[in-house]
Amino acid sequence: MIRRITAPKISCTLVRRCYSSVQGQETVMNVFDRKAKRIQRNRAALREDVAIYDYLKDEIASRLADRIGDISRHFPLALDLGCGRGHVAKQLTKEQVGKIVLFDSSENFLNQCDLKDIPSIKVHGDEEFLPFKESTFNLVLSSLSLHWVNDLPGVFQQVLYSLKPDGAFIGAMFAGDTLYQLRSALQLAETEKEGGFGVHISPFTQMRDIGNILSRAGFSLTTVDTDDITVGYPNMFELMNDLKGMGENNASRNRKHVLHRDTAKAAAAIYQDMYGLDDGTIPATFEILFFIGWKPDKSQQQPLRPGSATHSLKDLDSLDSLDDSDNKSK
Numbered sequence: 001m002i003r004r005i006t007a008p009k010i011s012c013t014l015v016r017r018c019y020s021s022v023q024g025q026e027t028v029m030n031v032f033d034r035k036a037k038r039i040q041r042n043r044a045a046l047r048e049d050v051a052i053y054d055y056l057k058d059e060i061a062s063r064l065a066d067r068i069g070d071i072s073r074h075f076p077l078a079l080d081l082g083c084g085r086g087h088v089a090k091q092l093t094k095e096q097v098g099k100i101v102l103f104d105s106s107e108n109f110l111n112q113c114d115l116k117d118i119p120s121i122k123v124h125g126d127e128e129f130l131p132f133k134e135s136t137f138n139l140v141l142s143s144l145s146l147h148w149v150n151d152l153p154g155v156f157q158q159v160l161y162s163l164k165p166d167g168a169f170i171g172a173m174f175a176g177d178t179l180y181q182l183r184s185a186l187q188l189a190e191t192e193k194e195g196g197f198g199v200h201i202s203p204f205t206q207m208r209d210i211g212n213i214l215s216r217a218g219f220s221l222t223t224v225d226t227d228d229i230t231v232g233y234p235n236m237f238e239l240m241n242d243l244k245g246m247g248e249n250n251a252s253r254n255r256k257h258v259l260h261r262d263t264a265k266a267a268a269a270i271y272q273d274m275y276g277l278d279d280g281t282i283p284a285t286f287e288i289l290f291f292i293g294w295k296p297d298k299s300q301q302q303p304l305r306p307g308s309a310t311h312s313l314k315d316l317d318s319l320d321s322l323d324d325s326d327n328k329s330k
Contacts, residue, residue, distance in 0.1 A: 030150050034126065037148050037251040038105050044247035045085075045108030053245035054085065056231065060288055061087035061143050063227060064172045067290060068096060068141065071168065075139035079103060079162070081171075082127050082145020086113035094118055097139065103127070104145075106247070128155055132162040142171040147205070148251065156217035166297035169219060175205050175226060175289035181275045182239065182284065186259075189267035193260070210291050219293030221300060227288045232281040236268040239284050 044050065065088055076098040080089045083102040090113075092100070099119045104110040107124050125131060128149055140159050149155050159169050207224050214222045233239040243249055276282050294300065 032148055032150055032251050034105070034128070034148070034150070034251075037247075040244075040249055040251060041106035041247035042108040044245060045106060045112060047245060050085075050112075050245070053242055054087065056229070056246065056286065057084060057087045057144055059229060060172050062091055063288070064088055064141065064143050064170065064290065065091040067292065068092065068139075068170055074098065075168075077101070077137050078139040078141060079132070079137045081130075081140055081142040081159070082148075083113055084109050084143075084145070086115060088141055088143045089113065089115055089118065089120065092118060101137075103130075109247070130155070130158040130162055134161055135164045136162050138164055138167050140167070140169045142173075144172060144174065146171060146173045152205070153213050153217060156213055156219070160218050160295055163295040165295055166299055167295045169214075169293045169295075170291070172288055172290050173205065173210075174286065175207065175210075176287045177228075177285055178287045179284060181271060181282070182236065185236065185267045185271035185274065186263075188270050189263050193263045193266055205289065207289060210289060214291065214293040217293075218296065220296045222291065222293045224289065224291045227290065229286045229288060230283045231286065232277070232283055234281055236271045236282060237264075239282070 044053070047053075075096065078092075078097045078100045080086070080100055080102050083089060083104045084106075086102065089100055089102060094117050097118055099121070100115070101121050101123055102110060102113050102115075103123045103125060105124070105126050110122050110124055113120070113122065123131075127145055128151055140163060146152060146155065156169075163169065207226060211222060211224050214224075231239075233242070240249075271282055
């Protein structure tokens, strides 16, 4: 378990976009205020202690870089979509990537990217609107940026467009049970103190959702898996302060701008009572969804055509004898 200790400070909490499916098609929900998120991230980048809040993003970037390293291929040109302070890019090598484009909506975070080993180009822009030409990149990667996107299917289609045939899209984003302890504590406290609760943490994308979006966007050979990371904090206020320091505070359009002091104190007590550990700290769970998809190309392995199987499932128990028979006939 990762442990994080900083000076106590109350701030907002992490939220997540969501989308719904209507008659088999994704309906974009304008959940996030993208302008507010850009302002929040720019302010976070200006903090003198900005580097101490990199621990979670660096850890996830390291796991994402390991997945890129598992691919035995050199990518001449890559795009880091929502690069932040270069958390993933700084862990890549020139043997993996020849040149990388660093792209982010926060100009302050973008300016703090400092790569030594790989030639890079910095581009300031909105992650929901990619300005790149068709078949530009061999690799597109994204770490902890896509959870602030409103039109996730649209972004995936733009990524596919910008990839060269047989190019890879590899990413990591918050999913499922992320911050479920904080969500529960805030809801219980607000219900007790105010007779109802507001939206502090919206639904996170599930594994099956990402798989569906990748497939519908046109990606092939898709793979999705999850990791859980638990971080220990002295109290709830430390956790909320760190979320703000990461630039992960609330940016939903219907967000509550004030968390009343009595409600916050009650939530902290509930959090400690329900989830507190023996050493007095509280755990915060981050579920990370990793995915990979490839732009289709005729050189890729293709599925067998229907009806091409040489054995039936009913012969499963006798496959060994059937193989021996086939070998003798040859």
